[in-house]
Amino acid sequence: MISEFDKSKIKGLILNDIARKGGKYVANWRVYKPVIDHEKCVACGLCISYCPEQAIEPGDDGKPVIDYRFCKGCGVCANECPQKAIEMVKEETQ
Amino acid sequence: MTQDFDVMPGNKAVAHGVRLARVEVVPVFPITPQTTIIEYISDFVANGELDAEYVHTEGEHSCMAVTLGASMAGARTFTATCSQGLAYMHEVVAQATNYRAPIVMAIANRTLGWYWSLGPDYSDIMPEMNLGWLVGFVESNQECLDQILMNYKIAEDYRVLLPTMMSLDGFYLSYSQERVYLPEQEAVDEWLPPYKAPYPVDPTESKAWPSASLPSQLHTTYRRLHEEVMEDAKKVIAEVDRSYMENFGRSYGGMVERYRCDDADSLMVTMGSMTTAARRAVDKLRGQGEKIGLLKLRFMRPFPNEEIIDVAEQVDSIGVVDRVVCHGTGGGMAFMDVKSALYNTDVRVPVKNYVTGLGGEDIPIDDLYMMGKKIIDNKGKKLTKEVEFVEHPLPSGAQPVDIQSEHCVHPGSDGCAGCGASIIIRTLLDTLGPNTIVVDPPNCSGVNYAGVVKVPWVLANFASAPAYETGIYRALRKKGKADKVYVTSYSGDGGTVDIGLQSLSGAAERGESIIWLCYDNEAYMNTGIQRSGSTPLFAATSSTPVGSVWKGKPQRRKNMLMIMAAHRIPYIATASLAYIPDLKRKIKKAAEVTRNGEGLAYLHVHQPCPTGWYFDPAKTVEVGRLAVQTGAFPLVEVDHGEFKISVKPKELKPVKEYLEPQRRFRHITEEQLEILQTYTNGDWEALLKMEKEGRLPWY
Numbered sequence: 054m055i056s057e058f059d060k061s062k063i064k065g066l067i068l069n070d071i072a073r074k075g076g077k078y079v080a081n082w083r084v085y086k087p088v089i090d091h092e093k094c095v096a097c098g099l100c101i102s103y104c105p106e107q108a109i110e111p112g113d114d115g116k117p118v119i120d121y122r123f124c125k126g127c128g129v130c131a132n133e134c135p136q137k138a139i140e141m142v143k144e145e146t147q
Numbered sequence: 148m149t150q151d152f153d154v155m156p157g158n159k160a161v162a163h164g165v166r167l168a169r170v171e172v173v174p175v176f177p178i179t180p181q182t183t184i185i186e187y188i189s190d191f192v193a194n195g196e197l198d199a200e201y202v203h204t205e206g207e208h209s210c211m212a213v214t215l216g217a218s219m220a221g222a223r224t225f226t227a228t229c230s231q232g233l234a235y236m237h238e239v240v241a242q243a244t245n246y247r248a249p250i251v252m253a254i255a256n257r258t259l260g261w262y263w264s265l266g267p268d269y270s271d272i273m274p275e276m277n278l279g280w281l282v283g284f285v286e287s288n289q290e291c292l293d294q295i296l297m298n299y300k301i302a303e304d305y306r307v308l309l310p311t312m313m314s315l316d317g318f319y320l321s322y323s324q325e326r327v328y329l330p331e332q333e334a335v336d337e338w339l340p341p342y343k344a345p346y347p348v349d350p351t352e353s354k355a356w357p358s359a360s361l362p363s364q365l366h367t368t369y370r371r372l373h374e375e376v377m378e379d380a381k382k383v384i385a386e387v388d389r390s391y392m393e394n395f396g397r398s399y400g401g402m403v404e405r406y407r408c409d410d411a412d413s414l415m416v417t418m419g420s421m422t423t424a425a426r427r428a429v430d431k432l433r434g435q436g437e438k439i440g441l442l443k444l445r446f447m448r449p450f451p452n453e454e455i456i457d458v459a460e461q462v463d464s465i466g467v468v469d470r471v472v473c474h475g476t477g478g479g480m481a482f483m484d485v486k487s488a489l490y491n492t493d494v495r496v497p498v499k500n501y502v503t504g505l506g507g508e509d510i511p512i513d514d515l516y517m518m519g520k521k522i523i524d525n526k527g528k529k530l531t532k533e534v535e536f537v538e539h540p541l542p543s544g545a546q547p548v549d550i551q552s553e554h555c556v557h558p559g560s561d562g563c564a565g566c567g568a569s570i571i572i573r574t575l576l577d578t579l580g581p582n583t584i585v586v587d588p589p590n591c592s593g594v595n596y597a598g599v600v601k602v603p604w605v606l607a608n609f610a611s612a613p614a615y616e617t618g619i620y621r622a623l624r625k626k627g628k629a630d631k632v633y634v635t636s637y638s639g640d641g642g643t644v645d646i647g648l649q650s651l652s653g654a655a656e657r658g659e660s661i662i663w664l665c666y667d668n669e670a671y672m673n674t675g676i677q678r679s680g681s682t683p684l685f686a687a688t689s690s691t692p693v694g695s696v697w698k699g700k701p702q703r704r705k706n707m708l709m710i711m712a713a714h715r716i717p718y719i720a721t722a723s724l725a726y727i728p729d730l731k732r733k734i735k736k737a738a739e740v741t742r743n744g745e746g747l748a749y750l751h752v753h754q755p756c757p758t759g760w761y762f763d764p765a766k767t768v769e770v771g772r773l774a775v776q777t778g779a780f781p782l783v784e785v786d787h788g789e790f791k792i793s794v795k796p797k798e799l800k801p802v803k804e805y806l807e808p809q810r811r812f813r814h815i816t817e818e819q820l821e822i823l824q825t826y827t828n829g830d831w832e833a834l835l836k837m838e839k840e841g842r843l844p845w846y
Binding site: 067069071073074075076077078079082102103104105106107108110120122123125126127128129131132133141 | 549567
C-alpha cells in the first residue's frame with residue numbers, strides 16, 4: 054500500500070518551493086544612492102519600515118544599515134527621514 | 148488607391164480597423180497582451196476620432212454580454228480579449244451564436260493557464276473553436292487591420308450573420324511594429340455601410356428578435372442549418388477577399404493562402420504569425436531544390452476542407468505545425484482537422500504533426516527549416532510516429548540570492564522602485580507570521596512578490612479568489628486547523644471591487660473566516676493602468692485618457708466600505724501604508740476575528756503607485772499620508788458594527804495638496820477641483836456623523 058503514495062510516481066508536476074524562493078540583486082537599477090549620516094540619525098526606524106525593498110535593517114547600535122545589493126534607489130527613506138539624515142547621491146557611471 | 152502608411156504594432160492596426168469601421172459600441176476589459184487594443188480605441192474616442200459608446204466593464208463575462216446586448220439591439224460592436232479573459236467569457240461566447248450577433252472580436256493570443264504565460268499559443272482560442280463562431284488567424288499587422296474590416300463585411304452579410312473571432316498572436320503581432328497602410332475613411336464608408344440588424348431587439352423597429360431556445364426535437368435540424376451557414380460563409384469569405392482586393396488593393400486568399408504550392412510535392416501547414424518564419428524556411432529549402440510548399444490556414448472555422456484536399460492530392464507528404472496540443476488526442480488542433488479532412492477521400496498521404504512554440508516560445512526559422520526537411524524525408528513513407536514535440540531546454544539563469552532574515556519576504560523583488568504594495572505585503576506577512584496562505588488573484592504583486600515570499604502563495608483566477616480562499620479555509624477547518632493557519636488574499640482593487648466582487652460577497656455572506664486584503668492602487672496596474680471601479684473621479688488612466696472629448700474618469704469610485712458593511716461582517720477597516728502602526732493593529736484585529744471563526748475580515752489598504760499615478764517614487768509614503776490628511780482616503784474601521792475613524796486630523800488639508808504631486812490629475816480644472824473638494828468634504832462629514840452615532844444601525 055505504501056507504494057501508492059510514492060511521490061516519485063508523479064509525472065509532470067511543477068512545484069512551488071518556499072526553500073527555492075529568493076530575491077535578486079537589483080543594485081544596477083539605481084540612479085541615486087541613499088547615504089545615511091549616522092551622526093544625524095536618531096534610530097527612529099521609519100526608513101526601515103518604509104523601505105519598499107526591505108533593504109534596510111537595524112545595525113548593532115539600532116541605527117539603520119542599507120544592504121546596497123537590494124536598494125533600487127527609490128528615495129523613500131530619504132524623503133521620510135524626519136532628521137533629514139539620508140542624502141541621495143548620484144551613482145558614478147560605469 | 149494610394150494609402151497613407153504608418154509604422155505601428157498589431158494592436159494599433161486592430162484599433163484603426165475598428166475606427167475605420169465606425170464601430171458603435173465597444174465594451175472593454177483589460178488583459179495582457181490585448182489591452183493596448185482597447186487603449187488605442189479609448190484614445191480615438193477620447194479625442195473624438197471615433198464616436199462610439201465605450202463601456203468599461205467589470206470583467207470579461209460582462210464584457211461579452213454588453214457586446215452581445217449591443218449587437219442584438221442593432222449596433223456594430225467590437226471587443227477584444229484573450230486567454231483567461233476569453234475562457235471567462237466562454238458561456239456568453241456560446242450564447243452569441245444563436246442570437247446571430249455579428250460581433251467582431253480580436254483575440255491577441257495568449258496561453259491559457261495552467262502553466263501561465265503571457266506569451267501566445269492557441270490554448271485560449273481552442274476551447275472556443277466549435278461554438279459556431281467564424282474563427283480566423285492573421286499573420287501580419289496589415290492583415291490585422293484588413294481582416295477587421297473584412298470580418299465586419301463577412302459577419303454582417305445576411306447569408307452569414309454570425310460572430311467572428313480574429314486571432315493575432317500576442318507579442319509577435321500585438322506589440323511588434325510593422326508598416327501598415329491605412330485605407331481612406333470615405334472608401335471604407337462606401338465599402339462597408341452601417342450595420343442594419345434584420346431583427347433588432349428594439350420594439351420601435353421590430354416585433355421579432357432572435358430566440359435563445361428551441362424544442363429539443365428541432366435542435367438537430369437547426370444545428371445542421373448552422374453547418375450550412377458555415378459552408379455558405381466560406382463563399383462569403385472568398386467573395387469579401389476579392390472585393391477587398393478590388394477596393395483596397397490587398398488580398399489574402401480567403402480561407403487559406405498558398406505559398407509556393409504550384410509544383411510542390413510536399414507541404415507545410417501553418418497558421419498565424421509563425422507563417423512568416425515558415426515562408427523563409429520554405430524559401431531556403433526551395434533554394435536547395437526541394438519542392439516544398441506552404442499552406443497558411445486563415446480560417447479554422449469554418450475549416451477549409453476542400454482547399455486541404457485540393458493541395459493534398461498533389462503532394463506526397465504533409466507536416467502540420469501546431470501551436471497548441473489537444474490533450475488526450477496526442478497532437479495538435481490543426482493536425483486533427485487536416486487529418487480528418489483527408490480520411491474519407493482517395494488521398495493517401497502521410498500527415499505528420501509538429502507541436503511547438505507553446506507558452507509563447509519563439510518558433511524560429513531554423514526549427515521550421517528542420518521540420519521542413521523532415522516533411523520532405525517523409526515523402527511516401529508510412530509514419531511510425533505521428534506527432535513530434537519540438538522542445539528546447541531552459542537556458543540557465545540567475546539563481547535567487549541566499550540571505551538570512553526573519554522577515555517573511557525576501558528583498559530583491561521585481562517590483563517597481565518605490566512600490567507601495569511591497570510595504571503592505573511585508574507588514575501583512577510579518578504580522579500574520581509563517582503559517583499563512585496567500586491567495587492571489589492576478590495582479591502586479593503576484594508577478595513581483597510571489598517569488599520572494601516565504602509562505603504559500605496560491606495564484607487564483609481573477610473572478611474567484613475569495614472562493615479559492617473559501618475552499619482552502621474549509622479544508623483546514625475540516626482538518627481542525629482553522630485557528631492555526633491564516634488564509635488571506637493579496638488582491639488589487641480590480642480583483643476586489645470589480646471582477647472579484649461577486650465571489651467576495653458570497654464569501655462574506657457565508658461567513659467564511661478568511662481575511663480579504665485589498666491593496667488599492669486605484670487602477671488595473673498589472674495590465675498598464677486602466678481605470679477600475681476604485682479609480683477616483685477625474686483621474687486619467689490609460690482607458691480614461693484625457694482628450695478633446697474625455698476629461699478623465701467621469702464616475703466616482705465605489706464605496707467598498709459600505710458595500711462590505713452591508714454584509715454585516717465582523718471586521719472592516721481601511722488602512723494606509725503611510726500609517727504602519729495603525730495598519731499592523733488592523734491586521735492583528737483581522738487575524739483575531741478570523742482565528743475565532745467569527746467571519747470575514749476585510750482590509751482595504753490604500754497604496755499609492757508611483758508608476759500608475761505618475762509621481763516621484765520617493766513620495767510613495769508622502770502621497771499616502773496626504774491622502775489621509777486631506778480626507779481623500781480616510782482611515783476608519785467597523786468593528787462588529789461599531790464605526791470609528793482611526794486617524795482624525797484636526798483640520799483636513801485642501802485636497803489639492805494630495806492631487807498636486809500626481810500627474811494623473813495634472814489636467815484637472817479649477818471647476819473639477821472644486822467638485823472633488825466638495826465630495827471630499829461631504830464624505831468626511833458623513834463619516835463624522837456615522838462615528839457620532841457609533842453603531843451602524845443594521846448590524
